[in-house]
Amino acid sequence: MVTQGSLIIDEMRAWIGRDLGSVTSEVVTQRDIRRYAQAIADYNPLYLDEEYAKKTPYGGIIAPRLFFGVMGEDPNEPDLRPDGTAAPEGGTTPPMPESLPRRMAGGSEFEFFLPVRPGDAITVNRRIADIFARQGRTGSLVFTVTEMTYTNQRGEVVAICRNTLIAR
Amino acid sequence: MAQLCWEDIQEGMEIPSLAKKPTSVQMFQMSGVTWNRHRIHYDKDWAKVEGYDDIVIHGPLHGNALMELLGKWVGVEGMVWKFAYSNRAFAILGDTLTAKGKVTRKYTTDGKHCADLEIWVEKQDGAVTAPGTATVVLPSRG
Numbered sequence: 001m002v003t004q005g006s007l008i009i010d011e012m013r014a015w016i017g018r019d020l021g022s023v024t025s026e027v028v029t030q031r032d033i034r035r036y037a038q039a040i041a042d043y044n045p046l047y048l049d050e051e052y053a054k055k056t057p058y059g060g061i062i063a064p065r066l067f068f069g070v071m072g073e074d075p076n077e078p079d080l081r082p083d084g085t086a087a088p089e090g091g092t093t094p095p096m097p098e099s100l101p102r103r104m105a106g107g108s109e110f111e112f113f114l115p116v117r118p119g120d121a122i123t124v125n126r127r128i129a130d131i132f133a134r135q136g137r138t139g140s141l142v143f144t145v146t147e148m149t150y151t152n153q154r155g156e157v158v159a160i161c162r163n164t165l166i167a168r
Numbered sequence: 169m170a171q172l173c174w175e176d177i178q179e180g181m182e183i184p185s186l187a188k189k190p191t192s193v194q195m196f197q198m199s200g201v202t203w204n205r206h207r208i209h210y211d212k213d214w215a216k217v218e219g220y221d222d223i224v225i226h227g228p229l230h231g232n233a234l235m236e237l238l239g240k241w242v243g244v245e246g247m248v249w250k251f252a253y254s255n256r257a258f259a260i261l262g263d264t265l266t267a268k269g270k271v272t273r274k275y276t277t278d279g280k281h282c283a284d285l286e287i288w289v290e291k292q293d294g295a296v297t298a299p300g301t302a303t304v305v306l307p308s309r310g
Binding site: 077 | 200
């Protein structure tokens with residue numbers, strides 16, 4: 001981990017490896033998968049047609065691989081900001097230096113192991129995988145990498161996703 | 169379309185591109201299914217207040233365009249194993265997103281026949297909205 005002088009302080013470093021807990025979804029239905037496929041306008045019959053999907057190596061309908069996007073926070077409307085976004089839940093993001101007030105999404109990395117099928121209940125466990133600093137073109141940047149491990153009701157790992165948030 | 173096999177690919181080859189032009193109905197569906205209440209994706213007046221000319225295409229729609237590109241290329245017997253992308257530039261209603269890819273490496277690992285790709289989404293003006301990489305596993309004729 002590259003540190004920029006005192007930018008990564010002990011209070012932040014203590015968050016590396018921190019387990020932020022797990023949340024389990026309701027059971028995924030064929031309708032959830034169909035609506036996600038419609039939302040992304042990908043009408044692959046693997047997602048929509050059980051008779052077709054049965055004849056493929058998957059043996060039945062599966063969800064598009066980025067289906068995990070439906071597992072978000074859903075606060076009540078009074079708890080949303082005026083622009084409709086949700087503030088991160090307290091205790092789920094490490095403190096950042098006050099000199100870096102802006103936030104940017106830094107990208108997502110996925111590793112896929114198993115598909116999601118109707119009838120699955122998906123558990124997501126979040127942990128802070130890393131916090132590091134870099135010198136960018138316009139100044140210092142601090143990167144926070146959150147790792148999400150998705151498992152199904154049989155305890156099998158379905159996918160791992162790492163999201164990076166940049167403070168600048 | 170015939171199933172792609174590992175023997176059919178070469179390093180440096182470009183894969184067939186995929187054009188997506190999200191409609192306002194589609195964007196409504198994306199907000200709904202992800203329960204994303206961010207107004208810039210459905211409220212044109214609010215989008216204009218934030219400086220956009222129209223409602224903004226969701227970041228994951230750029231990612232899903234890349235996954236659909238790869239899914240069509242690898243076919244039902246291939247698999248996208250690893251996938252990474254970031255949203256670098258925004259697109260709005262009316263923009264066309266074209267997902268493209270190029271094979272950068274062809275190899276085997278652990279008994280799997282793989283290819284690494286550089287992938288990206290471009291708008292109609294050529295600006296890259298979402299660069300990324302992927303590793304796919306393909307069937308082999310042996």
